[in-house]
Amino acid sequence: MARTRRPLIAGNWKMNGLKADGMALAKAVADGVKQAGWTDREVLICPPATLVMAIADAARGTGVLVGGQDCHAKASGAHTGETSAEMLRDAGASHVIVGHSERRTDCGETDATIRAKAEAAWRAGLTPIVCIGETLVEREAGRTMAVLETQLKGSVPTGATAATLVVAYEPVWAIGTGKTPTTPEVAAAHAHIRRVLGGLLAEANGVRLLYGGSVKGANAAELLAAGDVDGALVGGASLKADEFLAIAKAA
Ligand code: PEP
Numbered sequence: 001m002a003r004t005r006r007p008l009i010a011g012n013w014k015m016n017g018l019k020a021d022g023m024a025l026a027k028a029v030a031d032g033v034k035q036a037g038w039t040d041r042e043v044l045i046c047p048p049a050t051l052v053m054a055i056a057d058a059a060r061g062t063g064v065l066v067g068g069q070d071c072h073a074k075a076s077g078a079h080t081g082e083t084s085a086e087m088l089r090d091a092g093a094s095h096v097i098v099g100h101s102e103r104r105t106d107c108g109e110t111d112a113t114i115r116a117k118a119e120a121a122w123r124a125g126l127t128p129i130v131c132i133g134e135t136l137v138e139r140e141a142g143r144t145m146a147v148l149e150t151q152l153k154g155s156v157p158t159g160a161t162a163a164t165l166v167v168a169y170e171p172v173w174a175i176g177t178g179k180t181p182t183t184p185e186v187a188a189a190h191a192h193i194r195r196v197l198g199g200l201l202a203e204a205n206g207v208r209l210l211y212g213g214s215v216k217g218a219n220a221a222e223l224l225a226a227g228d229v230d231g232a233l234v235g236g237a238s239l240k241a242d243e244f245l246a247i248a249k250a251a
Pocket of ligand 1: 175214215236
């Protein structure tokens with residue numbers, strides 16, 4: 001089954017990238033992807049909202065997909081400072097990250113909020129990448145699997161299919177810290193996620209499960225080879241074209 005899930009390597013630039021640097025980084029990634037000519041994996045970059053349209057325009061035809069880092073649940077209205085899924089789609093995005101732990105923490109997003117955002121992504125024709133993951137306190141209390149189950153049940157909307165959902169397992173304590181779970185720990189978490197998804201949707205075996213948290217060129221091959229890992233969500237290392245391309249190559 002694993003081979004029918006095309007690996008997805010997604011870069012989350014977070015709040016990084018002014019126009020000149022962002023365009024240059026996107027071009028370097030697109031050049032590398034074009035040169036590699038991969039048809040067996042997908043490469044996605046999620047720049048800040050200010051750059052989605054310019055990068056989507058520049059990346060068209062290169063094989064690089066572009067996504068947003070968040071969206072509002074509503075299509076439009078009096079929500080100052082927010083970006084809707086429809087706006088991202090209109091700007092050329094194909095995906096949107098929802099429920100990143102930084103938004104859960106910084107913005108108090110709940111599973112219910114994230115579920116509404118994933119539904120908004122569908123409404124606009126985007127694929128949501130739903131992020132879940134335990135904190136260090138939860139891991140040390142032996143609650144990892146229970147937390148993942150609660151987050152999945154609360155944030156994955158009813159009716160998800162293999163084509164309309166990507167899940168990213170991102171242990172909060174591994175994000176931006178240089179620390180990662182061991183390969184067996186990643187495999188155990190992903191197997192658990194797939195089991196829980198199996199109780200929620202018919203096509204759980206086809207849903208791509210990304211690992212995220214301090215993935216870099218040097219550890220990508222090992223992490224991506226863990227059971228049930230179908231790609232990576234990459235933060236810091238996605239800001240360096242060579243490093244990001246090395247991760248895509250490892251897939
Ligand atoms: C992330 O922010 O989604 C992430 C995985 O960050 P990093 O790769 O820097 O740990």
